[in-house]
Amino acid sequence: xxxxxxxxxxxxxxxxxxxxxxxxxxxxxxxxxxxxxxxxxxxxxxxxxxxxxxxxxxxxxxxxxxxxxxxxxxxxxxxxxxxxxxxxxxxxxxxxxxxxxxxxxxxxxxxxxxxxxxxxxxxxxxxx
Numbered sequence: 138x139x140x141x142x143x144x145x146x147x148x149x150x151x152x153x154x155x156x157x158x159x160x161x162x163x164x165x166x167x168x169x170x171x172x173x174x175x176x177x178x179x180x181x182x183x184x185x186x187x188x189x190x191x192x193x194x195x196x197x198x199x200x201x202x203x204x205x206x207x208x209x210x211x212x213x214x215x216x217x218x219x220x221x222x223x224x225x226x227x228x229x230x231x232x233x234x235x236x237x238x239x240x241x242x243x244x245x246x247x248x249x250x251x252x253x254x255x256x257x258x259x260x261x262x263x264x265x
Contacts, residue, residue: 153242162202167211167232167240174215176227177203203230211236
């Protein structure tokens with residue numbers, strides 16, 4: 138049974154940058170949810186697909202990270218979402234507007250890090 142959206146332990150004035158840096162697993166979870174509402178197993182499969190099988194999260198680890206993201210107000214359960222043929226125990230989650238802003242801030246932070254790596258010739262400059 139899905140719980141009500143949590144009241145995050147953050148004030149309305151919390152800046153997304155104050156939540157950074159995110160753990161890499163949390164960044165992956167939020168990025169997968171940016172594509173739409175997903176249940177835990179679907180998120181796990183999306184991460185497996187995206188990483189070409191290199192990141193394989195155990196269920197307990199995935200749900201621990203999801204609980205942390207939910208407690209911080211970055212994701213929340215979607216009430217009464219069911220796809221046809223879906224297992225009624227599946228709880229879908231969605232990215233909150235604040236979660237989307239935090240994810241965007243994290244991506245900008247990572248972009249700056251990649252640019253530094255390019256400038257220091259650690260990696261070749263990316264092509265657009």
